[in-house]
Amino acid sequence: MQSKLIFLPLAGIAIAGGPAYANVYLSVEQAQAVLFPGATFQPDTRTLTDEQAKAIERASGVSVRSKQLKAWKVSTGGWFIVDEVVGKHEYIPFAFGLDDKGAVKGIEILEYREAYGGQIRDPEWRKQFVGKELGTKLQLDKNIRNVSGATLSCKHVTDGVQRLLATYEIALKQSSR
Amino acid sequence: MKSHSNNPAVERAQPWLGTLVSIRVAGLDAPNTHHAIDAAFEEIALVHRLMSFHDGTSDVSRLNCSSVRRPVEVHPYTMEVVRRALAFSAASNGCFDVSVGAELVDWQFLPAPSGDAHASGGSWRDIEILPENRIAFHRPLWIDLGGIAKGFAVDRATERLRILGASQTVLNAGGDIRVQGQIAEPVRLAVESASETMPVLELTDGSVASSSGHRQRHWHNGHLYGPHVDGIRRMPAPTDRFVCVVAKDCVVADALTKIVMAKGIESVNLLQQFDASAYLHDPATGWQHLEGAVRAG
Numbered sequence: 094m095q096s097k098l099i100f101l102p103l104a105g106i107a108i109a110g111g112p113a114y115a116n117v118y119l120s121v122e123q124a125q126a127v128l129f130p131g132a133t134f135q136p137d138t139r140t141l142t143d144e145q146a147k148a149i150e151r152a153s154g155v156s157v158r159s160k161q162l163k164a165w166k167v168s169t170g171g172w173f174i175v176d177e178v179v180g181k182h183e184y185i186p187f188a189f190g191l192d193d194k195g196a197v198k199g200i201e202i203l204e205y206r207e208a209y210g211g212q213i214r215d216p217e218w219r220k221q222f223v224g225k226e227l228g229t230k231l232q233l234d235k236n237i238r239n240v241s242g243a244t245l246s247c248k249h250v251t252d253g254v255q256r257l258l259a260t261y262e263i264a265l266k267q268s269s270r
Numbered sequence: 271m272k273s274h275s276n277n278p279a280v281e282r283a284q285p286w287l288g289t290l291v292s293i294r295v296a297g298l299d300a301p302n303t304h305h306a307i308d309a310a311f312e313e314i315a316l317v318h319r320l321m322s323f324h325d326g327t328s329d330v331s332r333l334n335c336s337s338v339r340r341p342v343e344v345h346p347y348t349m350e351v352v353r354r355a356l357a358f359s360a361a362s363n364g365c366f367d368v369s370v371g372a373e374l375v376d377w378q379f380l381p382a383p384s385g386d387a388h389a390s391g392g393s394w395r396d397i398e399i400l401p402e403n404r405i406a407f408h409r410p411l412w413i414d415l416g417g418i419a420k421g422f423a424v425d426r427a428t429e430r431l432r433i434l435g436a437s438q439t440v441l442n443a444g445g446d447i448r449v450q451g452q453i454a455e456p457v458r459l460a461v462e463s464a465s466e467t468m469p470v471l472e473l474t475d476g477s478v479a480s481s482s483g484h485r486q487r488h489w490h491n492g493h494l495y496g497p498h499v500d501g502i503r504r505m506p507a508p509t510d511r512f513v514c515v516v517a518k519d520c521v522v523a524d525a526l527t528k529i530v531m532a533k534g535i536e537s538v539n540l541l542q543q544f545d546a547s548a549y550l551h552d553p554a555t556g557w558q559h560l561e562g563a564v565r566a567g
Binding site: 094095096097098099100101102116118119127199200201202205237238239240241242243244245246247248250251 | 281282283284285286288289290292294304308440442444445446447454455456457458459460461467468469470471472473474475476478479480481482512514516517518547549557559
């Protein structure tokens with residue numbers, strides 16, 4: 094076991110602006126292979142009706158932000174859905190697998206992006222670094238994939254799952270066979 | 271063990287334990303990598319189901335509801351976590367105490383468990399370990415394993431990865447991180463300060479856990495409360511402090527952050543006892559390195 098605390102200059106990050114913590118985990122195809130190994134996938138994208146959206150909100154207690162449903166019918170039975178929820182600041186896309194009985198088969202987060210705390214998003218706070226000499230230029234999203242001490246809540250993802258379970262009951266179940 | 275250096279690292283993330291859990295494996299071919307990651311997530315999911323404070327069917331909920339009337343049988347994992355928790359309580363003279371669930375409910379960090387009367391006035395000393403994985407409470411308690419279960423889950427999952435041939439892994443459960451293998455992994459420490467530098471911990475073959483009361487603190491009945499409780503004073507630990515503990519096992523790092531949070535530099539001896547070290551940030555004093563184990567470089 095070894096550890097060393099180092100301090101990297103923030104200037105480069107602050108000026109660059111963009112999301113400072115951006116981890117890409119899986120592509121849609123990779124997530125399909127992870128959740129349903131060996132299966133093939135038939136795209137079944139559809140648009141929820143206003144009535145369906147309202148029924149889903151009633152059943153899940155979660156609001157439906159988009160009526161577009163990106164679903165795939167799985168050759169081995171079940172459904173594969175790609176959806177997204179809003180985290181603290183950014184959208185979090187995730188993949189969701191349902192087995193042929195409508196039970197959760199798995200959830201895989203596809204990407205997770207968060208800013209480095211509120212202060213860095215604050216333009217006034219950023220301004221103090223503009224024009225300062227940059228230290229080591231960092232490719233942060235490539236080099237630092239882990240953060241410790243931040244509160245990464247996943248409540249929005251669990252809410253999203255509740256919404257998709259209701260979506261299955263209301264919009265997909267009938268066409269499962 | 272199949273190992274190919276040209277296999278790219280695979281990282282996957284799932285929502286468990288109320289946070290985001292990510293697992294990265296390098297050096298194995300793709301099928302073995304995904305098999306190992308699946309198995310590691312199963313360990314995490316099991317700990318989640320057993321030790322959730324919110325889920326009425328978890329071991330923790332069953333203990334909180336009925337352990338004071340009759341002993342409750344729990345899963346060996348739950349038993350191991352409670353054993354470890356009691357050892358940290360004994361070592362810290364009660365500063366670390368899983369029975370602070372009662373305070374966390376009072377301060378609105380946790381929902382009140384359903385059922386029996388309100389737990390209050392008890393402590394870790396009222397928890398008795400019995401044979402055959404049974405636990406009894408000697409007075410009504412609400413235990414919360416949130417301060418130790420994540421670290422335990424990370425250790426169990428890392429062990430599963432190792433058994434399945436993955437020897438270069440990074441497991442991160444909402445900031446409780448274990449790095450396996452000899453490559454230094456950079457971990458950003460999310461300190462709330464207006465500094466122009468970003469603290470990054472380089473960690474090799476060990477664990478780190480951090481605690482900060484800043485983001486979750488809130489006012490309640492005219493007082494500022496944070497999510498960390500000093501089990502001796504039954505009062506919130508300082509909410510402007512940031513603590514990061516480095517240890518071999520993640521369960522040790524996880525539990526010790528709560529003690530360092532409450533006791534500050536007085537926890538040096540305890541860190542030494544557990545072969546750990548800590549980085550402590552206070553707005554007034556800046557960074558301090560509390561070095562128990564001198565193995566940290």
